[in-house]
Every structure is written in structure tokens, then in C-alpha cells.
Amino acid sequence: MAGDTMEFLIIIIVISVIIFLLIKAFLPLIRRKNLIKSLTNFLNHLGISYKLTIIKHDKYDLSLNINNKTYFIKLLLIPDNATIQINSKTTWELLYGGGANIGSVHSSSRHLSEIIPFLAQDYDAKKNRPA
Secondary structure (H helix, E strand, O other), rough: HHHHHHHHHHHHHHHHHHHHHHHHHHHHHHEEEEHHHHHHHHHHHHHHEEEEEEOOOOOOOOOEEEEEEEEEOOOOOOOOOOOOEEEEOOOEEEEEEOOOOOOOOOEEEEEHHHHHHHHHHHHHHHHOOOO
């Protein structure tokens, strides 16, 4: 009897961990897809003629061409109730852990080193490069 209960608890714990890991793995992909969809809906609502290209394996994630002008976009998925603090052109800091209350102090922070290559890139040189 006690062995059956223990096996059941182990199975429940394993299933819970698998579900948690799946959610952690797929939630950023879902949020990214929803963000791109919101951007296209906004541009369509404004009636702007544009070309949006999803870029893989580069310093930026999207290339948006409007009126022959190209905008390079880097997507950052940050936790809810977090703040991005811009310290300089290439030094950005993520502040989080403060709770949902306005004005609450963020207890944790980290530098967003993953966007330094994007921020330091010379995009004037990419003007004539096809997107």
C-alpha cells in the first residue's frame, strides 16, 4: 500500500516537472509569435505598406522595410513586472523581482549582454544589403 502511494507521488512529480519544462521551453516561442502578430496587426491597422522579414542566425530578429527604409529589430522577451534600464548605448540592464506594485524596488538585476552585438552593429553599412 505504501509502495503504491510512493510510486504514484513519483509519477505525479515527474509529470509535473515535464509539464513545467515544456512550458518554460515553448512560452518564449509563443510570446515571440504573438509579438510579431501584434506588430503586423498594428502596421495593417495604420495602413502602412511594409515588408517584414524574420531573420535567423543574425544580430537582429526582424527586418522591417517601410518606404525603402529598413529598420532592424531585436526582440527581447523579459519577465512580467521587469524593467529595462539603459545605462549607455551598449549597456542595458534588466531589473526584476520587485513585484507588481508601482514603485517597488527590484531585488535582482543582470546586464543584457546578449544584445551588445545588436546595439554595437553599424547598420548604415547594411542599407544596401538585401533583407
